[in-house]
Amino acid sequence: xxxxxxxxxPLKGVVAPVITPFDEAxxxxxxxxxEICAWLLRSGCTGLAPFxxxxxxxxxxxxxxxxLLEAAVKxxxxxxxxxxxxxxxxxxxxxxxSRHAMETGCAGVMTLPPFxxxxxxxxxxxxxxxxxxxxxxxxxxxxxxxxxPPIAQVPLSxxxxxxxxxxxxxxxVGLKDSSGDWHYTExxxxxxxxxxxxxxxxxxxxxxxxxxxxGCISATAxxxxxxxxxxxxxxxxxxxxxxQASASAVRRAIAHHPxxxxxxxxxxxYLRDPGLVRxxxxxxxxxxxxxxxxxxxxxxxxxxxxxxxxx
Amino acid sequence: xxxxxxxxxPLKGVVAPVITPFDEAxxxxxxxxxEICAWLLRSGCTGLAPFxxxxxxxxxxxxxxxxLLEAAVKxxxxxxxxxxxxxxxxxxxxxxxSRHAMETGCAGVMTLPPFxxxxxxxxxxxxxxxxxxxxxxxxxxxxxxxxxPPIAQVPLSxxxxxxxxxxxxxxxVGLKDSSGDWHYTExxxxxxxxxxxxxxxxxxxxxxxxxxxxGCISATAxxxxxxxxxxxxxxxxxxxxxxQASASAVRRAIAHHPxxxxxxxxxxxYLRDPGLVRxxxxxxxxxxxxxxxxxxxxxxxxxxxxxxxxx
Numbered sequence: 353x354x355x356x357x358x359x360x361x362p363l364k365g366v367v368a369p370v371i372t373p374f375d376e377a378x379x380x381x382x383x384x385x386x387e388i389c390a391w392l393l394r395s396g397c398t399g400l401a402p403f404x405x406x407x408x409x410x411x412x413x414x415x416x417x418x419x420l421l422e423a424a425v426k427x428x429x430x431x432x433x434x435x436x437x438x439x440x441x442x443x444x445x446x447x448x449x450s451r452h453a454m455e456t457g458c459a460g461v462m463t464l465p466p467f468x469x470x471x472x473x474x475x476x477x478x479x480x481x482x483x484x485x486x487x488x489x490x491x492x493x494x495x496x497x498x499x500x501p502p503i504a505q506v507p508l509s510x511x512x513x514x515x516x517x518x519x520x521x522x523x524x525v526g527l528k529d530s531s532g533d534w535h536y537t538e539x540x541x542x543x544x545x546x547x548x549x550x551x552x553x554x555x556x557x558x559x560x561x562x563x564x565x566x567g568c569i570s571a572t573a574x575x576x577x578x579x580x581x582x583x584x585x586x587x588x589x590x591x592x593x594x595x596q597a598s599a600s601a602v603r604r605a606i607a608h609h610p611x612x613x614x615x616x617x618x619x620x621x622y623l624r625d626p627g628l629v630r631x632x633x634x635x636x637x638x639x640x641x642x643x644x645x646x647x648x649x650x651x652x653x654x655x656x657x658x659x660x661x662x663x
Numbered sequence: 664x665x666x667x668x669x670x671x672x673p674l675k676g677v678v679a680p681v682i683t684p685f686d687e688a689x690x691x692x693x694x695x696x697x698e699i700c701a702w703l704l705r706s707g708c709t710g711l712a713p714f715x716x717x718x719x720x721x722x723x724x725x726x727x728x729x730x731l732l733e734a735a736v737k738x739x740x741x742x743x744x745x746x747x748x749x750x751x752x753x754x755x756x757x758x759x760x761s762r763h764a765m766e767t768g769c770a771g772v773m774t775l776p777p778f779x780x781x782x783x784x785x786x787x788x789x790x791x792x793x794x795x796x797x798x799x800x801x802x803x804x805x806x807x808x809x810x811x812p813p814i815a816q817v818p819l820s821x822x823x824x825x826x827x828x829x830x831x832x833x834x835x836v837g838l839k840d841s842s843g844d845w846h847y848t849e850x851x852x853x854x855x856x857x858x859x860x861x862x863x864x865x866x867x868x869x870x871x872x873x874x875x876x877x878g879c880i881s882a883t884a885x886x887x888x889x890x891x892x893x894x895x896x897x898x899x900x901x902x903x904x905x906x907q908a909s910a911s912a913v914r915r916a917i918a919h920h921p922x923x924x925x926x927x928x929x930x931x932x933y934l935r936d937p938g939l940v941r942x943x944x945x946x947x948x949x950x951x952x953x954x955x956x957x958x959x960x961x962x963x964x965x966x967x968x969x970x971x972x973x974x
Contacts, residue, residue: 378754378794410779413755414725441752443689443943444724465945467779468721470814472945480944483689503781505816506945632754633791634776634783634817 361526361548362459362494363435364566366557366580368397368573369404371616372412372420374630380416382423384628388619389429396581397573400429401462401496403437405503405530406571406612411632414445418452431457439464439498443480447487450495460494462528462569467504474512481516485523493523496548500530507531514543528552528569534559541565553607554580555600561587571611572603575618575658602654606646613638614646621647622658672837672859673770673805674746675877677868677891679708679884680715682927683723683731685941691727693734695939699930700740707892708884711740712773712807714748716814716841717882717923722943725756729763742768750775750809754791758798761806771805773839773880778815785823792827796834804834807859811841818842825854839863839880845870852876864918865891866911872898882922883914886929886969913965917957924949925957932958933969 370392373384389400402424403409403417412420417436425431438449438461450461463484465477472480485493497516501507508527516524526548529537537551541563549565551557557568557580573580579599586592606614613631617638620628629637638646650656681703684695700711713735714720714728723731728747736742749760749772761772774795776788783791796804808827812818819838827835837859840848848862852874860876862868868879868891884891890910897903917925924942928949931939940948949957961967 405779410752411754411777413751413753413759416753416755440724441721442724442727443722444727448724466722468716468814469945470816473947476945476947479947483944503779505781633794634780634787636784636787636790 361566362432363399363496363526363548365398365584366396366554366567366573366577367399367401367435367550367569368392368577369406369437369569369571370400370402371574371612371619371628372407372409373628374632375627378630378632380412380420382420383427384625385420386424386427386429389424390427392574392577393429393433396577398567398581398584399433399435399459401435401437401528401569404462404498404569405500406574406615407437408612408632408635409437411635414440414449417449421453421456421458425456432459434458435460435462435496437462437464437498439467441466441468443483443487446484450484450488450493451490454488454490454492460496460525462496462498464498464500464504465506465508467506470505472506474509474515477506477508477512478515481524482519485520494525495523496526496528496550497524498528498530499536500528500552502530502532510540510543513540517544517547526550526566537565538563553603554583555603557583557599558587558592558596570603571615572606574615575606575622576602576656598654602650602656605649605654609638609642609646610635617643617646618650618658672877673743674710674807674837674859676709676895677707677865677878677884677888678710678712678746678861678880679703679888680717680748680880680882681711681713682885682923682930682939683718683720684939685943686938689941689943691723691731693731694738695936696731697735697738697740700735701738703885703888704740704744707888709878709892709895710744710746710770712746712748712839712880715773715809715880716811717885717926718748719923719943719946720748722946725751725760728760732764732767732769736767743770745769746771746773746807748773748775748809750778752777752779754794754798757795761795761799761804762801765799765801765803771807771836773807773809775809775811775815776817776819778817781816783817785820785826788817788819788823789826792835793830796831805836806834807837807839807861808835809839809841810847811839811863813841813843821851821854824851828855828858837861837877848876849874864914865894866914868894868910869898869903869907881914882926883917885926886917886933887913887967909965913961913967916960916965920949920953920957921946928954928957929961929969
C-alpha cells in the first residue's frame with residue numbers, strides 16, 4: 353500500500369510539451385525556443401515538458417537537447433518549472449540528459465522506456481530504469497515515466513510502475529499517460545493514490561484531478577494554454593464543466609489531424625512566424641490549405657483565438 | 664529502369680552484425696570487441712556490420728559506437744570490410760556516425776529509418792535519407808538501407824527504395840532485409856537487378872544469390888561464420904544445397920529462442936568467456952539452463968561445434 357505523500361510530484365497542472373522551432377536548415381533555433389517557453393508560461397502553463405513527442409525530441413541529438421535547455425534557462429526561463437524529456441534508447445544517453453537536466457535545476461525529467469527493442473519484459477524494463485537511476489547518481493532526480501504505447505510501442509505495465517515506485521519512492525514520482533486510454537490512468541491512481549499522474553490530453557483534466565492525479569501534459573497546451581489553465585483554475589467550482597467542454601472541443605478539432613504539424617501550423621499562424629511550421633523528417637509539415645481550414649473550423653466552432661503574440 | 668552496375672555494392676557474402684561485449688558495469692569493452700571482430704573475419708565472414716540490432720547498437724550512445732569502431736580499426740581490423748550501423752532517430756546523430764564511419768575508411772554504413780514516429784510517409788522518409796546524404800556531404804558515402812519492420816515498426820517500401828536508388832545511385836547501394844519475408848527481397852531484386860540486397864538470415868543465402876543479391880547479414884553469423892561461408896563458397900556447385908541445409912538447421916535451432924541472448928550465450932560458452940552473456944537492459948541474458956539445452960540441441964541435431972577460440 354503506497355502512501356499519498358511518498359511520491360510528491362514537484363509538478364502539477366497544465367504542462368505543454370513545447371514544440372521545437374527549426375531554422376531554414378532544419379537546425380533548432382535556441383533563441384526562438386526560449387521565447388516560446390517564456391510565452392507559454394505567461395500564457396497559462398504551470399510547467400513545461402520540452403523534448404516530448406510533440407517537441408520532435410527523438411529527431412534531435414543529445415547535444416541539441418542540451419543546447420536548447422541551456423539557452424532557455426540562460427534566457428531566464430524558470431528551470432524549476434521544467435520537466436524535460438530525456439528518454440533515449442540507450443541508458444547512457446538517457447543518464448547523460450537526465451543528469452544534465454537535474455544539474456540545470458529542472459523539477460524532474462520525463463523518461464520514455466528504451467523503445468527500439470519490442471516485447472521487452474517487465475524485468476528488462478525494470479533493470480533499465482534501475483540502472484538509469486544508478487547512473488544518474490543524483491539524489492535530486494525526479495522521474496516522470498512516459499507511457500506512450502501508440503508511438504513507443506513499449507508499454508509500461510501497472511506492475512512495472514508500482515514496482516519502480518515501491519523501490520524508488522523518492523525518485524519515481526509521476527507518469528505521463530499518452531496511451532489515450534483513460535482506464536490506464538484511472539487504474540494506476542487506484543493503485544498509487546496521490547501519484548503524479550498526468551493524462552496526455554486535456555479532455556480528461558477534470559477526471560484526472562478528481563481521481564487524485566496531477567494534471568495534463570498535452571500537445572495542444574502549446575496553442576490553448578489559457579483555455580486549459582481556466583479548467584485547472586475552476587476545478588471544484590460550478591464553471592469547471594463548461595470550461596472543460598470548451599477546452600475539449602478545441603482539442604478534438606486539432607487532434608482530428610496529425611498533432612505535431614497541426615500545432616506547429618497554428619503557432620506559425622497566430623504568432624505570425626511562418627517558419628514555425630517546419631518539422632524535421634520523417635514528419636512532414638501541414639499544408640497551407642489544411643491549415644487554413646483548421647483555423648476556420650477552430651474560430652467558427654470553438655470561438656478559438658490566440659490573442660497574445662510573442663513579445 | 665536501373666542498370667545492374669549503377670549501384671555497385673562494396674560488400675558481398677557473409678556478414679555478421681557483431682555482438683557487443685559488455686564489462687561488469689555493462690559498459691562496452693573495446694578490446695574484446697576488436698578481438699571478436701578479428702576472430703569473425705578469420706572464421707569466414709567476408710564482412711562485418713557492427714552496430715546492428717544484434718549488436719544492441721540502439722542501447723549504445725553515439726560516443727560509445729565511435730569509440731568501439733575506432734578501437735577495432737586501431738587494433739588492425741580492416742575498415743574496408745566494415746559496414747557499421749549508424750541509424751538513429753535523429754538525422755543529426757545518424758549523419759555524425761555516418762560521416763565518422765566513412766572517415767574511418769569503412770566500406771559503407773547500414774542505416775535504419777528514423778524509428779520513433781510510426782506511420783511515417785514515404786515522402787517524410789525520403790526527405791530523411793536525402794537530408795542525411797546532404798548532411799554527411801562525403802562523396803565516398805555508401806548506404807545500405809536497413810529494413811526491419813518487426814522491430815523498427817517503420818518499413819521501407821519498394822517505392823521508397825527505388826526512388827532513393829534512382830536519385831542517389833552512387834550512394835544507396837544496398838539493403839538489409841530483416842523483415843523475415845523473402846518476397847520483399849525477391850521483389851526488390853526484380854525491380855533493381857544487381858542491387859546489394861542482403862537477406863537477414865542465411866536460410867535464404869542461396870536464394871538471394873540466385874536472385875542476383877549480395878549475401879546475408881545474419882545474427883547467427885556470429886556463431887556459425889564457417890558454416891555459412893561454406894554455402895557462399897559452394898554456390899553453383901553440387902555441394903551447395905546440402906551445405907545450405909546444414910546452415911539453415913543451425914539457424915533454426917538458435918532462432919527458436921530470443922536471438923541476441925542466445926547468440927551471446929553460445930559465444931560465451933564456446934569462447935570460454937562467461938561475461939559475453941551480458942546484455943544491456945531492456946534485454947535480459949539467457950539463463951544457464953536454457954543455454955545448456957540449446958548447446959545440447961545444436962551438438963546433437965546439427966553436429967554443431969565451434970572449435971576456434973579467440974586468439
